[in-house]
Amino acid sequence: MNIMMNRIKWVVGASALTLASGAGAAGTGVQAEPDWTLPIHDNQVFGQVLFDRMEYQRDGDNELALWDAQAWIGKDRNRLWVETEGETDLSSDSGDIENFDVQYSYRFDRFWDIQTGLGAQTTFGPSPNKERYSAIVGLQGLAPYWFEVDTNLRVTDDGDVSYDLEAEYDWLLTQRLILQGRGETLVAFSDVEEWGVGSGINNVGLGLRLRYHFSREFAPYVGVSYTRFLGNTEDLREREGEDVESSSFVAGVRWWF
């Protein structure tokens, strides 16, 4: 694991070359020669890959594998941001990539990034698959009281509009044992039956995950997750014979490099 992480780190590091070396920066003094190095390099490119949730979920006999990951590369204020979330049903090997978003992210405020880009949503597995694409604009950042918030407005290629919101909060039980509360919801502005989306509030998801940090980077966890579908979406799912409510035991790992 360590070797692999080091290697990945090296790759990230190698791409994090220092740009803009060579004098000529405005803040350098009056006598610096053009071929001198800069005194400091405060404009480096960094990057990070975070698997926020890589987990197994079990609700009765249903078994799911779920991922929720993000990666970014860039400087302090401008970053390329990739996010993906999805799940696969372990019994049928089918599932969906709920989103795979590639976004430009700009820090416009002390704690907030505005993000905009394109996203893809697809299903996979034995049954016929489908896909759709959307344009995204969203906010990601740290709200007062230390809530990590990620929220997006999406317009699909069919013109359907939806809004999603995720928030996480960490309670430090000790310096290494952390209880994370998580909430998410999705609001659609039109019915999209093909995707199981009814207009209005689609669902509310709540989760509690207790993780232990063996290091800052690596933290396995266990927890519970609850999802409730609501309104038109609930009706839609009832008609299709799908669950409108699920409570799961989850186990997984949070790690980054």
Add this chain to the structure above:
Amino acid sequence: MSDRHFYAGMSRRRLIQGAATMGLLAGFDSLLPAYARGQLDNTNAFHTVRNGADIYDLTVARTPLKIGGTVSEQPITINGTLPAPLVRLKQGREAILRVTNTLPEATSIHWHGLILPYQMDGVPGVSFPGIMPGETFEYRFPVEQHGTYWYHSHSGLQEQLGHYGPIIIDPAEPESVAYDREYVVVLSDWTFDSPDDVFRNLKVAEGYYNYNQRTVGDFFKDVETMGWDAAWSKAGMWGRMRMSPRDILDVTGSEYTYLMNGSPSASNWTGLFRPGEKIRLRFINASAMTFFDVRIPGLPMTVISADGQPVQPVETDEFRIGVAETYDVIVQPTDTAHTVFAQSQDRSGYVRGTLATRKGMEAPVPPMYPRTERGMAAMGMGAMSMGAMGKDGDMNMDSGMDMGGKMEMMSGSNDKAHGQMMMNGADSGMNKMSSDKATMNEVPTAGRPISHGPDNHGPGAAMVASSPQSRLDDPGVGFETANHRVLTYSQLQSIEGWPDKRPAEREVELHLTGNMERYMWSFDGKKFSEVDGPVKFYHGERLRLILVNDSMMDHPIHLHGMWMELETGAGEYRPRKHTISVKPGERVSALITADAPGDWAFHCHLLYHMDAGMFRVVSVV
């Protein structure tokens, strides 16, 4: 002063040292410089005196060393040792310092605190291009001052890897200070990880090294001591700001091994003395990131100089030494062994050494102080804003903290809780206010309103202090309940004052800003790469530099090439410094004579803050 007779084994050891520069020497913790063994005189193979000039040959190299029992490949040594050897100069002579770079990358040496021509200041990109691999650069300058200083790399993050050493400049005229023996005590922080990795961790993961964050348990402890309402609104206040009162040091004992003259605690650096002697200890904080609190339990220390400049003797039990600062103290041991104890400001680790009459002796090592957290003063509300509160604890937000337009959240319905909490938080400031009222009145910037731009410095600054206070009489976070003497800047007084008696003709104000979440550090919200020009001083002018700390951390601010006369309220007896530590929410001012034409670095001396952008060039034109 010489104590060579104590070291019968010296010549043999120096032989071994010579042989060992080739590689590792089992049994030695690291290859230590001669002064770490008590040899402070100038009889080194790499030092000669010719035509009235002190000539040093210094070779920068990567040398594998054993530190605290673990071998590291990464130390950057000078003449084979970590820390680098003592450079001992004489006031009035010329210094010729020939630095040879055997690294595969460029290097440099900055002579910290020395007044010299700008071309000799050693900052790549500002004073010269740097010393390329294989090159030898000759630094040459007249030595104008005397005292305790130090030198270090100004290239990249090399300083973290051992590229630092002490400078002693002997006065041309004998000093009035009497002592029988002297030691240099170089404090530093060592990591076995690559400094690039440390920097990346800080950049991508806020609080990576902080294992003293507030927990749920801490909240309930607050409930116990201050009641539910106050605890709740304290948590709320920090939560709204998205600031942690526990951000005291960015890189902590979880990462660092702290060193005293290159030795970790287990190796127990020892300075020998004979009973009855007076010892001059020259403390140098050569750390990359660590403020140390230094004391010698049971032994008062008389501070006789700060940043190399003599001060009126002041006796104390403890002092906090910011990164890059130096203090000279006189001690007269009463026992056969005394522990020299230096704990990191956040109490995440310490290093100890011993003053002893025999090698191998030890004195009890005290426990570290309990961990602590910042009070409200750190937010820039200070003690003075207490006056802005109504009787029932309501706070006048105009003089409170500005949370980026979210002030209404504070002035809501939490009535008594706020007042109560602030009383606790601003405790130390309150107690001292009465005794130092006179002092405060003399600080020219005291009570002056503060202005921030309409954008409050932008995303580069996570907060601004709208009512910063002069807290030069406050020893700082962690000493709120101390019942012993702790040195403060307000106690430092020069002996005769300084030559330029003019008042300031002009003022330059800079704010110290940062955003921990992205580890962006800057002046006025702008990183070095974002500014549109150097800070201009006009040659010959007398100016007042005002520093306002808009961040939640202490910053040791260092100006190259010119002294900063710190306005402590001591009038013409104000001390002068090369590095001023500015506490969170504090405003300080210093008088400067812009008598050094050229370009000079001006920066926070926390290595990773500097590298993250807290750096400016001052051009004296």
